[in-house]
Amino acid sequence: MKQIHCDWFMTANNWTAKIIDGKEIAEGIRSRIASEVSRMKELIGQVPGLAVILVGQRRDSETYVRNKTIASEEVGIKFKMIVFPENCTECEVCNALCRFNEDPSIHGILVQLPLSEHLDEAKILSVISLEKDVDGFHPLNIGNLAMQGMEPLFVPCTPKGCIELLLQSGVEIMGKKAVVIGRSNIVGLPTSLLLQRHHATVTVLHAFTKNPEKIAREADILVSAAGVPNLVRGSWVKPGAVIVDVGTNPIEDQISEHGYRLIGDVCFKEATRIASAITPVPGGVGPMTVAMLLCNTLESAKRAFNFT
Template sequence: MKRTAIVMRRMAVPFQSALTLTTRSHTTLMSPPLVSLDLPDIWPPNSAHFHFPVNCSNEHRAVEINGRLIAEEIRSGIASDVKRMKKSIGKVPGLAVVMVGQRRDSQTYVRNKIKACEEVGIISTTTQLPGDCTEEQVVNALSRFNVDPSIHGILVQLPLPQHLDEGKILDVLSLEKDVDGFHPLIMGSLAMKGREPLFIPCTPKGCIELLIRSGVEIMGKKAVVVGRSNIVGLPTSLLLQRHHATVSVVHAFTENPEQLTCEADIVITAAGVPNLIRGNWLKPGAVVIDVGTNPVEDPSCEHGYYLIGDVCYEEAVRVVSAITPVPGGVGPMTIAMLLSNTLDSAKRAYDFT
């Protein structure tokens, strides 16, 4: 936190200097480039926020939002559409995955995506590159898929090794095939009233679908998004606004974050901090969507670890009205939305309705 304070002090300009700048030129702006303001969201230890007891009811138990069951319903509909497309025009959607390195969690995610494609009839292909590959190798792989008419969706499995420029690589991806929905133009369309993005990012899209299918009213409600990543937090906050919620974003530099979350009717958290959200952070009767998937090492588990969310589930479940579990909540929905985006891309390419 000291480092952050030093950075912010360096960016500050005394009032007299500001006055001089303004007088000298009407085109001189005080605000620095946005990129220069970027700081990593390093969350303080959990204990820093907890100075009051957790007040939960032992009698109350929230409804669990079953993401697996809802995702299965969606995938069944996708499979029907793929069959109809194949029967009608002899074509099926195609998804290409580019994976760099041997991260265990990335391998698991890619394996699940490929399996899901097979189950609904989408053809998938994976390009595996070594962890020490060059940017040129990744760009070449993407370029091949960009011009392949049988491929309608392309995703780069993130995160990439640190020596690769993630932004530069993702910019190569064809806008019409960016089924992850990370392209800046897609994000801009998501933010602007009256614009329809080609794709909605998969995890935010899945979160909203969970709320709608669970009968949760979004319009006019207070919503808090915990975390502001480009992948989840930012597009989720934009999407909630498009659904007419009043949205606050909580991040690592937010003062007294529990005060904001305690007022929210809907809390969607994607901070990547295990058990960050405790029972006393939540409004009784609120709805919680927990995007966090934080591995905890445990040799007794099949894969050597188990997953927990950003929300302390056993406390939250005694306060809120509905909540997603981890695992089994948002994860299956993210994959279902990826399949949905790939199908939509193929429909556009073939002018199929």
């Protein structure tokens, strides 16, 4: 495990941030999961099962789901998917979820977000059985994540991936000032709760925050989950800070294969000259989210089969 030494007095221009390689770290995690799945299969003849529901044809959602399918199959997790058309009803989605809830071969269920506007996201997510909520978005899970002395059944994948990136890069979290940009239920909020669980001093920035640049510049650990391309400029970064860029914003790009490419919330070029370490987009948090999903699915199956 490498230590990142942060020299707070170094001038901005002398710095070149270490790139935190999410792809490589995720690969290591996936390989450990694959071993565990084999061991499970050998010893009890069972494998974990993951079910995904996709609504509509958002190109980013399709990419994410494709990545999840491939990753699951690679580690030996059984993958089931149902695709609904954009104009499907809440009832159809809920019925599919109920069937997955009752299916003993399924240990993790997720609904790819965001959903079309006519569907009530909270209502649909609340149908997922707590024991199979591998995304960890159930309010009870979030409550247990927030409270001291409690343990959530699952830690939401992207936040868990962010912390794992920090830990595996040797970044100490305890006592550090952490700033999270964005307070969404699926990333910003649980990431802030998780950082606090690791004893960081956490500030959450959002649309109503005045002078976010100044507050961000005080962060030892800066997590951006705003979904705004290039929001975080060099001037937002404290020299030597560690940056986790959760933004995955598709922008038009005629040269790239699919006509678009993903960029982060952070202006990478500027930030690398000031930060001590940074996650790239793509290849940073993205692969970790998928790895953590597999991790949660394995955990769930282990609980279901009482397998240790």
